[in-house]
Amino acid sequence: MERKTIDLDQGWDYMQKGITKLKRILEGLPEPPFSSEEYMMLYTTIYNMCTQKPPHDYSQQLYDKYREAFEEYITSTVLPSLRERHDEFMLRELVKRWANHKIMVRWLSRFFHYLDRYFIARRSLPALNEVGLTCFRDLVYNDVHVKVRDAVITLIDKEREGEQIDRALLKNVLDIFVEIGMGLMDRYEEDFEAHMLQDTGAYYSRKASNWILEDSCPDYMLKSEECLKKERDRVSHYLHSSSETKLSEKVQHELLVMHANQLLDKEHSGCRALLRDDKVEDLSRMYRLYCKIPRGLDPVANIFKQHITAEGTALVQQAEDAASNQASNAAGVQEQVLIRKIIELHDKYMTYVTDCFQNHTLFHKALKEAFEVFCNKTVAGSSSAELLATFCDNILKKGGSEKLSDEAIEETLEKVVKLLAYISDKDLFAEFYRKKLARRLLFDRSANDDHERSILTKLKQQCGGQFTSKMEGMVTDLTLARENQASFEDYLRSNSAAAHPGIDLTVTVLTTGFWPSYKSFDLNLPAEMVKCVEVFKGFYETKTKHRKLTWIYSLGTCHINGKFEQKTIELIVSTYQAAVLLLFNASDRLSYSEIMAQLNLTHDDLVRLLHSLSCAKYKILSKEPNTKTISQSDYFEFNSKFTDKLRRIKIPLPPVDERKKVVEDVDKDRRYAIDAAIVRIMKSRKVLGHQQLVSECVEQLSRMFKPDIKAIKKRMEDLITRDYLERDKDNANMFRYLA
Amino acid sequence: MPPRAPKRKSAPPNSLSVTSSDGSSVSSKAKTKGFVRIDRMFDSYANSSLGMIDPDGIEAFCSDLGVDCTDVRILMLAWKLKAQRQGYFTQDEWRTGLKELRVDSISKLKKALPELEKEVGKPSNYDNFYSYAFRYCLTEEMQKSVDIESICELLNLVLGAQFRPQVDLLIEYLKVQSDYKVINLDQWINFLRFCQEINFPDLENYDATQAWPLILDNFVDWMREKHSSF
Numbered sequence: 001m002e003r004k005t006i007d008l009d010q011g012w013d014y015m016q017k018g019i020t021k022l023k024r025i026l027e028g029l030p031e032p033p034f035s036s037e038e039y040m041m042l043y044t045t046i047y048n049m050c051t052q053k054p055p056h057d058y059s060q061q062l063y064d065k066y067r068e069a070f071e072e073y074i075t076s077t078v079l080p081s082l083r084e085r086h087d088e089f090m091l092r093e094l095v096k097r098w099a100n101h102k103i104m105v106r107w108l109s110r111f112f113h114y115l116d117r118y119f120i121a122r123r124s125l126p127a128l129n130e131v132g133l134t135c136f137r138d139l140v141y142n143d144v145h146v147k148v149r150d151a152v153i154t155l156i157d158k159e160r161e162g163e164q165i166d167r168a169l170l171k172n173v174l175d176i177f178v179e180i181g182m183g184l185m186d187r188y189e190e191d192f193e194a195h196m197l198q199d200t201g202a203y204y205s206r207k208a209s210n211w212i213l214e215d216s217c218p219d220y221m222l223k224s225e226e227c228l229k230k231e232r233d234r235v236s237h238y239l240h241s242s243s244e245t246k247l248s249e250k251v252q253h254e255l256l257v258m259h260a261n262q263l264l265d266k267e268h269s270g271c272r273a274l275l276r277d278d279k280v281e282d283l284s285r286m287y288r289l290y291c292k293i294p295r296g297l298d299p300v301a302n303i304f305k306q307h308i309t310a311e312g313t314a315l316v317q318q319a320e321d322a323a324s325n326q327a328s329n330a331a332g333v334q335e336q337v338l339i340r341k342i343i344e345l346h347d348k349y350m351t352y353v354t355d356c357f358q359n360h361t362l363f364h365k366a367l368k369e370a371f372e373v374f375c376n377k378t379v380a381g382s383s384s385a386e387l388l389a390t391f392c393d394n395i396l397k398k399g400g401s402e403k404l405s406d407e408a409i410e411e412t413l414e415k416v417v418k419l420l421a422y423i424s425d426k427d428l429f430a431e432f433y434r435k436k437l438a439r440r441l442l443f444d445r446s447a448n449d450d451h452e453r454s455i456l457t458k459l460k461q462q463c464g465g466q467f468t469s470k471m472e473g474m475v476t477d478l479t480l481a482r483e484n485q486a487s488f489e490d491y492l493r494s495n496s497a498a499a500h501p502g503i504d505l506t507v508t509v510l511t512t513g514f515w516p517s518y519k520s521f522d523l524n525l526p527a528e529m530v531k532c533v534e535v536f537k538g539f540y541e542t543k544t545k546h547r548k549l550t551w552i553y554s555l556g557t558c559h560i561n562g563k564f565e566q567k568t569i570e571l572i573v574s575t576y577q578a579a580v581l582l583l584f585n586a587s588d589r590l591s592y593s594e595i596m597a598q599l600n601l602t603h604d605d606l607v608r609l610l611h612s613l614s615c616a617k618y619k620i621l622s623k624e625p626n627t628k629t630i631s632q633s634d635y636f637e638f639n640s641k642f643t644d645k646l647r648r649i650k651i652p653l654p655p656v657d658e659r660k661k662v663v664e665d666v667d668k669d670r671r672y673a674i675d676a677a678i679v680r681i682m683k684s685r686k687v688l689g690h691q692q693l694v695s696e697c698v699e700q701l702s703r704m705f706k707p708d709i710k711a712i713k714k715r716m717e718d719l720i721t722r723d724y725l726e727r728d729k730d731n732a733n734m735f736r737y738l739a
Numbered sequence: 740m741p742p743r744a745p746k747r748k749s750a751p752p753n754s755l756s757v758t759s760s761d762g763s764s765v766s767s768k769a770k771t772k773g774f775v776r777i778d779r780m781f782d783s784y785a786n787s788s789l790g791m792i793d794p795d796g797i798e799a800f801c802s803d804l805g806v807d808c809t810d811v812r813i814l815m816l817a818w819k820l821k822a823q824r825q826g827y828f829t830q831d832e833w834r835t836g837l838k839e840l841r842v843d844s845i846s847k848l849k850k851a852l853p854e855l856e857k858e859v860g861k862p863s864n865y866d867n868f869y870s871y872a873f874r875y876c877l878t879e880e881m882q883k884s885v886d887i888e889s890i891c892e893l894l895n896l897v898l899g900a901q902f903r904p905q906v907d908l909l910i911e912y913l914k915v916q917s918d919y920k921v922i923n924l925d926q927w928i929n930f931l932r933f934c935q936e937i938n939f940p941d942l943e944n945y946d947a948t949q950a951w952p953l954i955l956d957n958f959v960d961w962m963r964e965k966h967s968s969f
Contacts, residue, residue, distance in 0.1 A: 690950030713953040720925050721883055727925055732932055733950045 003048060005056050011049045012065060015111070018042045019069055022107055023077075026100045034107075042111045050114050059119040066112050066128065070104070070135040082144055087151050088169070094148060095172045097140070105132030130182065137180050145191050148173060152192070153199045156234070160203065171238035178240055185242065193243055197250050200231075204254035212259045216269035218282040224255045224289060252293055260290075264299050271303040283356040297362050304357075305366035308349055312374035315341050323380035335379055339391040343415045346371065371422040385425045386659065389432035392416060392455065397440050398447045409451055417458040424706040426463060427669065431662045434471055435516045439655070441478050442508065442555050463703070473514030481508040491539045501532040509540070509549070517665065518552045524600045525553075526582040529575070553579075562620060565640045570648040571620065576601070576609055577653060581620065584638040592632050603632075604656075610636065612653050618644065620651065670705060674715045677701055679724055682737035690733045774834055776843035781833045792828040803845050811896050812852055815859045818871045825875050866931075872897050873927045884921035887913050894930065902934040912958050919954055926952045940966070 018038065024031040049058045078097050085093050109116070109128035116128050126134065152173055159165045174192065181187040204227070211220050231251050235244040256263070264271040264286075274282050290296035319338035349367055357363040375384050382390075395409055395416075404412065423429060440446040452475060460468040485506055492500060525533065533551060540549060556575030560582075561568050573581065579599055583590060590598075596606055607630045614623040614636060622639040623630075677700045681693060688696075694712055701707050716735070719725045728734035784796035792800065801808040820836030822828055840855065842848045859868045872893060876885045885893070891910045899906050909930065913919075919926075929952050937945050942963070947956045 691948060694948075709948075710953055710956070713956070717923070717925065717952060721923050727928075727950070732929070735950070 003052075005052055006045065006049050007056075008049070008058050008061060011045055011058070012062075014045050015042065015065075018111065019108070022104060023073060026104060027077075039110070043113065046112050047114045050119060059115060062112065063115055063119060063125070063131075066108065066115070067131050067135060069108065070101075070132055071139065073104070074101075074135060074139045078140055079143065082140065086147075088155065088166070090144075091148065091151055091169055091173050094140075094144065094176065095169065098136070098172075098176050101132070101136050101140075105129060108132065133180070133182055137182075141176070141180050141187075145177075145187075148176075149192050149195055153196055156196065157199070157203060159234070160230070167237045174238055174240060185240075188240055193240075193246070196239075196243075197246060200247065201250050201254055204251055205258070208255050208259055212262050217263055217266045217271070217274065218269060218279065218285070220263060221282065221285050221289060225285060227251055227255060228289075248292075252289075256289055256296065257293060260296070260299060264303060271300055272307060275304065275307045280352070280356055283352070287357050287360070291358070291360070297360065301362040301366040304349075304352075304363060305370045308345070308367060308370035309373045312342065312345060312370060313377070315345065316374050316377045316379060319379045335382060335387045336391055336394060338379060339387055339416075339419075342375070343412070343419065346415065346419065368422065371419075372424070375419065375422040376424055382659070383425060383428060384423055385428035386432045386662075388416060388419060388423065389429055389436055392433060393436040393440065396447060396451055396455070397445045399445075406448075406451075409448075410454060413451065413455045414458060417455065417462050420459070420462065424702075425666075426467070427673075427704040428662070428666050430467060430471075430704075431516070431666050431669075434474070435658055435662060437471060437474060438516055441474060443557065467704075470514045473511060477510050477514060478508070481510070484509055487543075488536065488539050491542070492535075499535055499538060501535045503528060503532060505532045505536065507536050512550070518554060520550055520552050521554070521602070521605070522600055523553050523576065523579060524598060526579055528582070529579075562642070564642050566643040567647075569642075569644060569646070572648065572650040574653045576605070577613060577651060580609055580613060584621070584636075589635060589637045592630070592634050592636070595636065606630075608653065608656070610634075612651060614639075616651075618642070618649060618651050670707065670711070671715060673701060673704070674707055674712055675719065678712070678715060678719060679737075682725060682735065685737070687728070687734060687736050690735065693735060774838075777834055777837045778830075780837070780843065780845070781828075781830055785830075789827075791830065792833065794826040797826060797828070804849060806852070809896065811900070812856065814872055814875070814896065815855050815868065817875060818859065818868050819855060822875070825878060869897065869931050870924065870928060873924055884923045885927075886921050887919070890922045890927070898931065898934060902939075905934045905939050908940075908962065909958065912961050916954075916957065916961070918957065922954075926954055929955060 018034075021031060021034070021038075025033065046062060049056075049062060052058070078101070082090060082093055082097065105128075109132060112128055119125075120127055152170060155165045155170060174188070177188040177192045178185065207227075211223060215223065228248060228251055231247050232244065235241060235247060239247070267273070271283075271286065273279075274286070286300060287297070290300055315338060319334050322334040346367075353359060353363045353367055377384065379387060392413070395404070395412060420426060420429060437452075440452075446452055456468050456471055456475070459471075485508070488505075488507065537549065540547075553575040558573050558575050558578035560571045560573060560578050562571050562581075571581070580595060583595060583598055587594075592606070592610070595610070596603075599606070601609070610621070610623075610630045613619075614621040615628055615630065619639055620642055621636045624635040624637070674697065677697050678693065681696050681700070682688060693716075694709060697712055698707055698709075716725065720727070723738055725735050726738055728736055781792065784792045784800045786793040786796060797813075798808055801810075801813060806812055816836070817825075817828075819840060820828060820832040822832050822836075837843060837848070840848065840851050842851050858864060873885065876889055876893060877883070891913055894906050894910055913922075933951070933955055940962070942959055945951070945959050947959065
């Protein structure tokens with residue numbers, strides 16, 4: 001059946017009825033909803049009018065009229081309704097109108113759908129949906145968005161001040177901004193977000209200016225934390241999620257960045273004060289707030305570092321003052337107390353780093369740098385390296401000043417090794433430690449073998465195998481020495497009496513390279529001892545022929561029976577002291593010079609020896625004149641009247657101050673180390689500039705010590721004289737390696 | 740392409756050089772002629788048993804020349820002669836040197852001295868002369884350094900005219916310091932560089948982090964301390 005051609009006006013009339021019906025529904029007027037039939041008719045009308053043969057093909061006109069339908073409605077009804085309302089009421093109206101509009105677009109585009117399928121597609125025109133939305137955008141949105149935005153921002157600020165607002169309304173309004181962008185966020189961002197951020201900035205700037213003057217640092221931080229939380233909350237409830245980062249940054253900037261210095265430096269409540277008063281919670285908050293801001297933690301870490309440095313330096317100063325006020329004996333105690341306190345300080349602030357500051361590297365670094373400053377200060381003439389070595393000695397030796405449980409000792413040793421990381425003269429520590437270890441091992445003063453090994457393991461882990469290789473060698477030597485002694489005793493038993501030394505002899509053979517260097521003097525041994533040495537030499541030669549034995553008498557111990565009038569007392573003395581005493585078996589009275597001549601010792605050593613035997617606690621020899629010091633004109637006699645309630649007494653010989661020698665030895669080793677480093681670097685680089693050579697040298701040696709720049713220059717000069725290096729002829733700042 | 744005609748080997752040109760069995764007799768005869776006066780001069784100062792001019796001879800030589808033996812020009816002459824040993828001139832050194840100077844008498848030599856000074860002063864020669872001055876002081880076989888006393892004299896002699904204020908202060912310092920008892924060639928060379936490059940007396944552009952020898956670092960510290968008391 002031939003379809004009847006629909007005339008444009010006719011057809012449009014029909015459509016108009018449908019549109020009017022739709023409008024009435026939207027306006028809320030009593031109107032029954034569209035039936036399927038009505039819908040079908042409307043759709044078909046459009047279909048027919050588009051499929052009619054030209055000139056009755058009305059696609060273009062219908063497309064235009066579609067748009068005009070919206071324009072008409074908007075202009076006549078929507079816009080006026082919006083213009084007569086303000087603020088929140090306007091917002092509500094807008095939301096309503098937008099919802100309505102979307103429904104209208106949906107329905108109309110269904111009616112006119114056929115256009116979408118062919119006409120629009122063929123001509124690449126905007127789709128019906130888009131046309132509908134664009135109408136709203138161009139006529140309504142563009143007209144009202146400024147007012148809308150202002151109204152929204154006003155509400156936001158109201159909420160900030162604590163008033164309740166209709167969050168759902170704001171969400172709906174802001175959804176319009178998003179949807180009107182039709183796929184892009186530009187409307188939201190430019191027409192709303194940018195202004196909202198600016199307003200936010202101004203708002204918090206005002207608040208911050210007040211708070212920073214009135215509030216303490218912790219209070220300010222609490223408020224800031226609150227504000228940030230509320231703003232995030234705001235985003236989750238009605239702002240678009242993309243605003244979160246920008247908003248947080250804006251708030252952070254106004255509250256935390258702009259006033260960072262004022263805040264942190266507040267005199268009674270700022271960062272320094274918080275550290276001083278151990279306000280852990282506030283400091284944690286400070287960390288949380290500033291860690292999100294780029295470089296925000298730098299000033300905090302700096303104050304942290306300064307604080308620790310000040311506390312550490314004060315401890316050092318305290319020890320220095322105490323040491324200079326007290327007698328020389330008590331001074332040692334003060335320094336040990338200092339090490340204890342430094343360990344405690346370290347524990348305390350390490351906890352801060354791990355807890356308050358979430359293990360952040362910046363704070364680890366601050367702690368490290370702070371400790372490096374005061375851990376390298378000298379106290380009463382002792383370097384920190386020496387103090388630390390003495391501290392270890394006290395823990396590890398028998399009868400040391402520290403009386404701790406095994407666990408406590410392990411823990412303390414662990415902490416001591418950690419402190420070593422902050423000391424730049426590690427090689428100095430190694431040398432002092434080695435010297436004291438030697439004494440502990442040789443005089444059987446070590447309290448516990450396990451602890452000795454344990455600390456060596458820890459040192460090895462921290463400083464490398466080379467650091468501990470000699471010390472480990474020392475410990476092994478003693479074990480071997482015991483085995484050696486056992487075979488020596490077997491040898492004596494199996495040999496004839498002539499080969500017997502006549503006295504009980506124990507010899508400890510040490511490997512020279514492992515042990516500290518000791519001066520060996522040509523002491524004139526008493527005859528009894530000479531025989532001992534001979535016999536042992538005989539034994540040793542049966543074991544190895546290629547080793548040379550050097551006897552260090554200064555480390556020996558002797559048990560001598562003193563036959564005093566009242567009773568015989570066993571005296572435990574050093575070999576040197578024994579040599580002095582044995583002289584009195586042959587003579588009753590000896591002068592200083594006679595003793596000197598017989599023994600062949602230096603004045604310093606002899607004075608020390610005689611003092612220990614005649615002027616100290618136990619007067620084995622009587623001195624004429626009976627003064628407190630030894631002079632070269634004194635005379636000595638065996639004090640037969642001496643007695644003591646004990647049957648066996650130890651007569652200590654105060655050790656020589658080894659500090660000077662240790663420092664000398666270390667300086668010598670350093671010179672070799674610097675030489676080796678320079679040669680190593682130049683051998684591989686062949687040609688190198690001066691500054692680079694120096695800095696590489698410093699870096700290579702940093703594990704053990706911090707070389708003095710002048711020392712490096714001096715070694716370079718020496719190497720030039722020895723033809724290892726030469727200065728470049730054209731560039732005085734360059735050096736070449738001479739193969 | 741037509742084949743190339745082989746090149747005919749040309750006969751060697753007539754050589755004017757005449758070589759004899761030892762390669763020198765012909766020319767040396769001519770040479771010896773020119774050396775007669777030079778040799779005579781040599782003999783007049785030489786120690787006959789040594790076969791070379793010794794310190795006494797040099798003294799006589801200097802007095803004839805009208806120049807003090809400690810004058811820097813004698814050092815310059817030694818440089819020109821490439822003399823190996825301080826206080827001695829060998830015949831070869833004497834011959835080569837005087838020939839290069841184109842002199843064969845005392846009077847001619849006297850006249851040639853200003854020329855010699857100019858020659859030494861040329862930038863291309865001066866560094867060479869300066870190092871030579873140091874090496875000239877090394878008397879022993881393996882010796883690498885010169886004692887402070889001699890260095891001070893040498894500084895005065897060689898650099899005194901051109902860098903009087905630096906030299907005076909440097910000598911004063913060298914005498915009071917105790918870190919170094921001898922100076923090596925590297926340090927010596929850097930003394931010159933110091934005078935040439937560093938502003939005096941403010942020492943403004945001296946940078947101790949550069950490769951200056953330690954002795955100069957110490958000298959600068961000493962100078963700064965000395966002058967800060969103003």
